[in-house]
Amino acid sequence: MDLPWFENPPGYQFLHCLVNSAKGGDSSAVDAFAVAEYLKNNDSDTFDTLTKIPLKFRDKDYTQEAHRSFYGTAISLTKDGDYNDVRFSTATMDALDCHPDQMDKVYKSHHKFGKLLHDDKFQIKFRLRPGDIYTFNNRRVLHGRTEFDPNSGHRHLQGYYMDRDEIVGRLNYLKK
Numbered sequence: 001m002d003l004p005w006f007e008n009p010p011g012y013q014f015l016h017c018l019v020n021s022a023k024g025g026d027s028s029a030v031d032a033f034a035v036a037e038y039l040k041n042n043d044s045d046t047f048d049t050l051t052k053i054p055l056k057f058r059d060k061d062y063t064q065e066a067h068r069s070f071y072g073t074a075i076s077l078t079k080d081g082d083y084n085d086v087r088f089s090t091a092t093m094d095a096l097d098c099h100p101d102q103m104d105k106v107y108k109s110h111h112k113f114g115k116l117l118h119d120d121k122f123q124i125k126f127r128l129r130p131g132d133i134y135t136f137n138n139r140r141v142l143h144g145r146t147e148f149d150p151n152s153g154h155r156h157l158q159g160y161y162m163d164r165d166e167i168v169g170r171l172n173y174l175k176k
């Protein structure tokens with residue numbers, strides 16, 4: 001996901017493919033709520049850990065002269081127990097900052113979650129063509145790509161974000 005170190009990471013993400021002629025660079029997507037549901041039904045201890053013990057995410061941005069960090073659980077629930085957000089990014093996870101007695105189970109739970117997120121039974125794979133816009137809820141659908149060779153062609157995805165409130169609010173209005 002993008003920007004998990006923000007208190008409120010972007011809601012919807014849009015990746016507009018302008019050029020994709022380089023070798024490699026196929027896209028992938030996984031519905032992390034579906035994986036959370038699988039854990040809830042098959043491994044309640046792991047699910048419990050992921051919804052209760054916060055992880056820490058960080059970004060040291062020297063161009064913006066800012067060091068940002070945020071504590072958040074891997075899975076967060078709404079007041080009704082529905083899925084609200086997922087926070088997952090191994091690249092930007094900071095050192096664990098929890099009680100030493102919890103550390104082992106937090107690492108194991110996160111590892112299990114990560115393995116399932118990468119499992120072919122949950123992932124879809126596709127290739128973006130010029131003109132495609134890949135749109136997804138950044139706090140639910142995790143995105144990835146395979147390695148690409150920048151010397152074999154060009155690749156340009158123009159990305160932008162919108163708050164979830166804007167889209168959900170408009171849909172609620174249109175339903176009335």
Ligand SMILES: [Fe+2]
Binds near residue numbers: 001002143
């Ligand atoms: Fe991204």
